[in-house]
Amino acid sequence: MADFWYLALAYGIIWLGLFGYLFHLSRRARDLGQELNVLREVLATEGRDEPGWEDAPEFDEEPQAVVRERLAGSRPAPGEA
Amino acid sequence: MGRGHRALGVAGLTLILAALVAVFVQAPTERHLGDVQRIFYFHVACAWTAFLSFFLVFVGSLAYLRTRKAAWDALAVSAAEIGVVFTSIALLTGSVWAKHAWGTWWEWEPRLTTTLLLWLIYVAYLMLRSAIPEASKRATFSAVFGVVGFVDVPIVFMSIRWWRSIHPAVVTGKGMDLDVAMYPAFFLSLAAFSLVFVYLLVLRTALERSHQQLEEMKGQATFKLGEEVSHG
Numbered sequence: 601m602a603d604f605w606y607l608a609l610a611y612g613i614i615w616l617g618l619f620g621y622l623f624h625l626s627r628r629a630r631d632l633g634q635e636l637n638v639l640r641e642v643l644a645t646e647g648r649d650e651p652g653w654e655d656a657p658e659f660d661e662e663p664q665a666v667v668r669e670r671l672a673g674s675r676p677a678p679g680e681a
Numbered sequence: 682m683g684r685g686h687r688a689l690g691v692a693g694l695t696l697i698l699a700a701l702v703a704v705f706v707q708a709p710t711e712r713h714l715g716d717v718q719r720i721f722y723f724h725v726a727c728a729w730t731a732f733l734s735f736f737l738v739f740v741g742s743l744a745y746l747r748t749r750k751a752a753w754d755a756l757a758v759s760a761a762e763i764g765v766v767f768t769s770i771a772l773l774t775g776s777v778w779a780k781h782a783w784g785t786w787w788e789w790e791p792r793l794t795t796t797l798l799l800w801l802i803y804v805a806y807l808m809l810r811s812a813i814p815e816a817s818k819r820a821t822f823s824a825v826f827g828v829v830g831f832v833d834v835p836i837v838f839m840s841i842r843w844w845r846s847i848h849p850a851v852v853t854g855k856g857m858d859l860d861v862a863m864y865p866a867f868f869l870s871l872a873a874f875s876l877v878f879v880y881l882l883v884l885r886t887a888l889e890r891s892h893q894q895l896e897e898m899k900g901q902a903t904f905k906l907g908e909e910v911s912h913g
Contacts, residue, residue, distance in 0.1 A: 603716045603781070610720040610777040614727070617770040618877070621763075625884055632891050639898045 689880045696873035700726075703866035717781045720774055722866050725851060726874035727771040728796075733878060734764030735803065735834050742827030745820055751893050754820040757827050758810060759885035761803050763878060768800045783847065791840035792848035799837055802830040816896055 704722045711718035741757030744750070775793070776786045787793065806826050813819035841850045851859055851867075859867060 606717045606777050606781045607719060610774045611723070613773045613777070614723050614770055617766060617773075621766045621881070625881070625888065629884075629888050629891075632888060632895065636891060636895050636898070639895060639902065643898060643902055 686880070686883050689876065689883065693873065693876040693880045696869065696876055700866065700869040700873040703869045708866040709860065709862050714782060717778060720778045722863075722870040723874070724771060724774040724778060725867070726870040727767045727774065729871055730874045730878045731764045731767040731771055731799075732834055732838070733875065734760045734767060734882075735799070735831055737882070738764065738803070738806075738827045739831035739834075742824035745824045746828070749817075751816075751820065752890065754824065755886050755889035755893060756882075757824065758807075759882055759889050761806050761827065763881050763885060765800065765803045765807065767874075767878075768796065768803070772796060772800060788847065790848060791844040791846045792837065795833060795837040795840045799833045802833055806830060816893070 700722070704719050708719065708722070710716060737760035738757045741753045741755075741760060745753035745757060772793075775796075779788060779793075780786050806823060809826060810819055810823050813822060840846060841848050849858075851857060857864075
């Protein structure tokens with residue numbers, strides 16, 4: 601019976617490690633895809649006279665922080681306001 | 682990810698299932714260790730995959746230092762991360778086996794100690810990367826680390842021959858020290874984990890390339906905003 605527990609523990613570690621890592625990768629891929637889409641949108645928006653541009657970040661703001669705010673929904677993307 | 686990658690995943694999963702059948706149904710029960718010996722097949726496969734990963738870190742790092750192409754850096758960091766995952770699994774499963782075979786979870790003997798050192802080297806590699814914000818500097822420093830760190834891989838492999846070790850040796854100077862009836866389970870496990878490794882590597886490298894693209898775009902966005910502020 602003790603044999604069974606050692607075996608179950610070892611194979612549990614293997615599956616937990618493999619599927620845990622796979623799950624972690626898929627979450628990272630999803631987050632990165634979202635961030636890339638928002639950034640593409642920001643870069644595609646050219647002139648400041650477009651609606652919502654007045655809400656654009658100041659130069660000294662970190663673009664990454666701005667993207668995160670947009671993803672969180674606390675700052676609307678240019679043109680959405 | 683395309684169709685090819687999905688097919689690779691399906692093939693990897695199929696081989697894993699086949700290996701599981703071979704390990705639990707076909708392979709004979711070892712006389713002294715009993716069923717716990719069945720940990721051995723996937724434990725060795727994990728260690729093999731970790732070595733393969735760190736070899737690719739070495740290749741990717743050398744290629745980056747020669748060409749300065751970001752794709753090589755992406756390959757190196759992806760392989761390092763996967764290598765750390767497989768080394769962790771190999772260390773933990775080995776510890777479970779040690780508890781049954783030696784009566785202790787850990788023994789400071791050459792194979793275990795050098796493997797722990799290997800794990801620490803590549804964890805340090807990943808930590809180093811996260812500590813350097815500038816992309817080209819990060820890639821160069823970690824490439825040098827990736828080349829130097831690989832030195833420990835042959836040491837881990839040879840440790841049981843160079844020093845007195847209680848760790849069992851599968852590959853000896855005279856060939857394989859394994860019952861022939863265990864070969865199918867052993868080689869199927871190696872093939873299955875190698876395929877799973879390729880699947881994970883393709884996925885992780887694509888992720889890293891997207892991350893590099895994102896960093897580049899952030900740089901462009903900063904430049905664009907800077908230009909507009911200076912003109913306006």
